[in-house]
Structures are given as C-alpha cells and as structure tokens.
Amino acid sequence: MKYSYYPGCSLCSTASEYNLSTEAICSKLDIQLIEIPDWNCCGATSAHSASAYLAVALPLRNLILAEAMGLDMVVPCAACYHWQRVAHNEVINKTPVGQRANEDLAKIMGRGYHGTLKTKHIMEVLLQDQVLELLPRKLIKPLNKIKLAAYYGCLMLRPADVVAFDNAEQPNSIDRLAQALGAETVRWSAKVDCCGGSFTLAESGVVQKLTADIVSAAKRGGAEAIVTACPLCQANLDSRQKENENQMPVFYITELVGVALGMPEARKWFKKHIVNPVPMLEKYNLL
Amino acid sequence: MEQVSLAEDLAKETGQKTNTCFSCMKCSGGCPISFASDLKTHEVIRLVNLNQLDRLLNCKTIWLCAFCKTCKQRCPNDIDASLVMDWLKSKALELGVTPAMPNIPIMYQTFLRSVEKLGRVYEAGWIGTYKIKTKTYTKDFKLGLKMLGKRKIKLVPGRIKNYQHIRKIFASARLGMKCRKEIK
Numbered sequence: 001m002k003y004s005y006y007p008g009c010s011l012c013s014t015a016s017e018y019n020l021s022t023e024a025i026c027s028k029l030d031i032q033l034i035e036i037p038d039w040n041c042c043g044a045t046s047a048h049s050a051s052a053y054l055a056v057a058l059p060l061r062n063l064i065l066a067e068a069m070g071l072d073m074v075v076p077c078a079a080c081y082h083w084q085r086v087a088h089n090e091v092i093n094k095t096p097v098g099q100r101a102n103e104d105l106a107k108i109m110g111r112g113y114h115g116t117l118k119t120k121h122i123m124e125v126l127l128q129d130q131v132l133e134l135l136p137r138k139l140i141k142p143l144n145k146i147k148l149a150a151y152y153g154c155l156m157l158r159p160a161d162v163v164a165f166d167n168a169e170q171p172n173s174i175d176r177l178a179q180a181l182g183a184e185t186v187r188w189s190a191k192v193d194c195c196g197g198s199f200t201l202a203e204s205g206v207v208q209k210l211t212a213d214i215v216s217a218a219k220r221g222g223a224e225a226i227v228t229a230c231p232l233c234q235a236n237l238d239s240r241q242k243e244n245e246n247q248m249p250v251f252y253i254t255e256l257v258g259v260a261l262g263m264p265e266a267r268k269w270f271k272k273h274i275v276n277p278v279p280m281l282e283k284y285n286l287l
Numbered sequence: 288m289e290q291v292s293l294a295e296d297l298a299k300e301t302g303q304k305t306n307t308c309f310s311c312m313k314c315s316g317g318c319p320i321s322f323a324s325d326l327k328t329h330e331v332i333r334l335v336n337l338n339q340l341d342r343l344l345n346c347k348t349i350w351l352c353a354f355c356k357t358c359k360q361r362c363p364n365d366i367d368a369s370l371v372m373d374w375l376k377s378k379a380l381e382l383g384v385t386p387a388m389p390n391i392p393i394m395y396q397t398f399l400r401s402v403e404k405l406g407r408v409y410e411a412g413w414i415g416t417y418k419i420k421t422k423t424y425t426k427d428f429k430l431g432l433k434m435l436g437k438r439k440i441k442l443v444p445g446r447i448k449n450y451q452h453i454r455k456i457f458a459s460a461r462l463g464m465k466c467r468k469e470i471k
Contacts, residue, residue, distance in 0.1 A: 053460045095302075104456070
C-alpha cells in the first residue's frame, strides 16, 4: 500500500509525536507514506473565519500536488483531513468558490485539480482488512485490556456528507482499532463532543470547561486513559487538566499501535506529553 | 434598488437557507459553547430571518462558534449554522464593527499572517505575535513554559519553497473581498 502523506503544521510542531508514531507504525505495517513535497497549511481553524475562498484555495493546492503524484492522500490531523475533503467537494460540486479557487490555482501552479484524488484519514487506512489481518501477527505487547475512552471530537466525523468514514453520532473506528490492539474501550457520553479547538489560545476558560467535562465523562465511564486521533484534541485534553486532580494520560491512537507493536522508540514520543503516560504503561508491563 | 433581505443575501453567498428553520433548537441543544454565548444558535438563525444585522454583528456568539459542526449534523433542515456564523464574522470585519470578542479575530489574523508569510503556520511566532497584540503575556505563562520545556513548540520557522503560491492565493482572496464590496 502506497500513499501520499500530508502531515500538516501541528504534526511538525506541537504534535510531532503523532507524526513520528504514524510514520513508524506505517512502515511496520507495510504502508508506504510519501510526504507531499512542499505542502502548505490547510488554513485550519483560521482561514474559514476570514474568507470562504481561502478555506478552499489553501487545501486545494495540496490536493493538486498530491494528485500529480498519483497517490491517494493520507492525513492524520482531523482538521487538515476535514479541509482537504471540503476543498475536494467544492471543486467536484462546481460551487462558485470551488470553481474560482481552481481556476486561480491553475494559473498560479500551471495545473488545476481534476477531482481524482481520494483523501483518507489515517484511521481509515489502519482499519483496512489487509492491515487488520496483518496486525495480530505483529502484536508483541497486546494492550492487556487497559480501559480506554475513544475520543473522536468534531472534524473527523462532521459533517457526515463531507467526511463520512465513520458514524457521526456513534462512531467506532478508534474503538475497533484499540480493541484489535487488545485494549478494552468503555461506553461513555462525550465521544463526539467538541474540545474547543484553537480557542485554547484566545478563550482558554471555554476550553478549560469543555475539556474538564470530557475528562470527567471518561472517568465516569471507567476509563484509565483517553485515546484520540486529532492533534488539537490531544493538546487540549492533555494540557488543560487540573494539576491537583487525578490526571489521565491522553494518547494518539498511533502511539498505542506503536506500543502494541513493541516499538522501543515509543518512550521518546511520550516525553512530549504533559500528563506522563509512562507510569501507567509500565504498570501494565507494556513499555 | 430593491432592498435584499439579510436571509436572501446570506443564502446567495453561503447556500444556507435560514428561512427553512422552524426553531426546533437542536442546534442550540448540541452547541458546546452555548454556555458562554449571548445568543443561542437558533436565535442567531431567527435574527437573520428577522433582518437584525446590527444585533448579530455585535453579539459574542458569532466569534465564539468553535466550528464543530454539531448544529449542521443535527439540523433537520440541513442548515449549517457555522457557515452562517462565518459569514457574519466576515461581514462584521468588512463593515468595521468592533468585535464583541476582540481577541478571537486577532488570533485568526495572526495565524493567517504566519501562513501567508511562510506557507505553514509557525506556532511560536503565531502565539508570540498574538500575545503581543492582545497584551495577554501572563495568561497561560506556566503552561507555555511547560510546553517549551517539553519541546512541544518548534522554535525555528521554516518556509515552503513555493511560498509565492501562497502569497498569490492570499492576494486572490483579498481581491474577492474587494469585488464583493464593490458590488454593493
């Protein structure tokens, strides 16, 4: 399996452990990722607030670059995934903004977007039959039934007519993969709630409340840790827990795949976490 | 010239038919930031239909929308309220209305300035510029130090090779906004 790979800005900075773990597990699972040369920011939470055109034109440049490579695109970040899918839809549905952006980019880059590219979230790639068949043979440290709350957040699920690889209200992709790794996933009520995203900078009080609600729901559900597939969800849940409380580690799903595959470099990824997950993993003899 | 209603104007540019709203309030029920907002989501839609542009441009809600799309996902009439909020935000900026939550547009603008310059967002530069512009240096100071200690934030900016592409995209975006203003 060979894909073009779009890491996105967060994965090159605050979420570099998501990037490292994604690349490491993919190479173990025979998934070849080729980084899109010279990719740019998708506009994330800011572009759409300023201009609907910008929110389509920025990710569209990445689609054109990936389409030229002739390889479907894999994206680990929920927001990057969302915006690249939106740009694709705007062009193939010939909306005014999609058409204008595509015409402009054809002039700027000498090549427009033809709509042939498939953009996939990393979860979709990891849940393919081929990978799920390979996984049990490669498991070195099954996750020992640790109880996880699978947290999905917003943009990898909604709106369903744009992203649509999981159920928007009752998603189970992260649950299924975590179970395949030997973990247990709990039933809980905040799976699809929003963490407040980039408001962590401007309105930290709002994010504090939202993340506190999510973490306490995970605790009520009986989870020992949270697992997610979005850099902003991880950053907010990891950094906004109160110090005087019983804190919960927040994993990227790819990190847990790495642990289950017995990858020694996993320890390095966890150095970046604010809530240290190492004691919990050592307790279960997983590191 | 015939006066165009706010709802028609908005529908033309965003494709959102706010007139189909029957105020079932599912949007407000699911909205994660409704606890902090001054107008609930269904009230925003209602005020659009009642042509109350002034109240909308001066409310906090349009800035507080987290764009999580819960409203759009649950709306029985498929109205994407987050796109309505986006449209109202750009309207407020276009008309020079002072935002009720001034730090939020500064956050977006400083983010985009980084993207325009480098082609990618350079988090340390973005957060630094934001803190200077909003004079919020001390907020989250401890967390900032912790993140720097963990080397979570990359300190050296990188620029993409064809950064000129990105500048041209921004230039086209600005041109589009100007066109819209001139049409009016």
